[in-house]
Amino acid sequence: MNEQDFKIVFTGPMGAGKTTAIAAISDEPPVSTDVVNTDRAVFDKALTTVGLDYGRIAIAAGQHVHLYGTPGQLRYRFLWGILGNNAAGVIVLIDASQADALVQLDAFVEAFGSGKRAPVVVGVGRSDQAGALALDAFVQRLERHGLTLPVFGVDVRRRDDVLLLVDTLLCLLELGDIGRKIV
Ligand SMILES: Nc1nc2c(ncn2[C@@H]2O[C@H](COP(=O)(O)OP(=O)(O)O)[C@@H](O)[C@H]2O)c(=O)[nH]1
Ligand SMILES: [Mg+2]
Incomplete structure (x- = not known):
């Protein structure tokens, strides 16, 4: 990683789409540490990320944004701090169709510094599914905690949607404390 590079962390609960999002935008085949999911009761998908x-994406000649995805399961929480360390910004992905989506939002935003240490952008997925919470519910939840963070409805399978999250984060970085740029 060279001096002008940034590190961005994608976090959020299992199944929210961290692995998919990184794969959607990475310039090169992403590194993934997915294994067979033994927590199908929590979220029914075949693979889950343990590490x-x-x-990585190039944003200018010789300048890259490095994209790290955290594991979503609480038992890997010890890795969040390690991966979040030195992050220029954080993208929290939430699945709006999960009953506890607002509680999950609280947990991940809180764990990653509520946008105070580094900017945070929230991507809400599956908001078009039956029974899914409306985007506004997430905005209001954040406001209850005194937080005004960008919240976007996204489909992480779409490259443009994921790039919108990354671009917003980069804008916030430019507007705010450029000193958070990391090596
Ligand atoms: N039908 C549908 N599937 C989605 C949507 N968003 C994400 N997915 C799927 O949800 C899964 C998310 O899994 P993954 O990326 O492994 O989540 P992670 O645990 O956060 O890494 C993938 O199979 C995506 O294709 C959506 O809006 N609609
Ligand atoms: Mg994953």
């Missing part, structure tokens, strides 16, 4: 995801 991290890693991808």
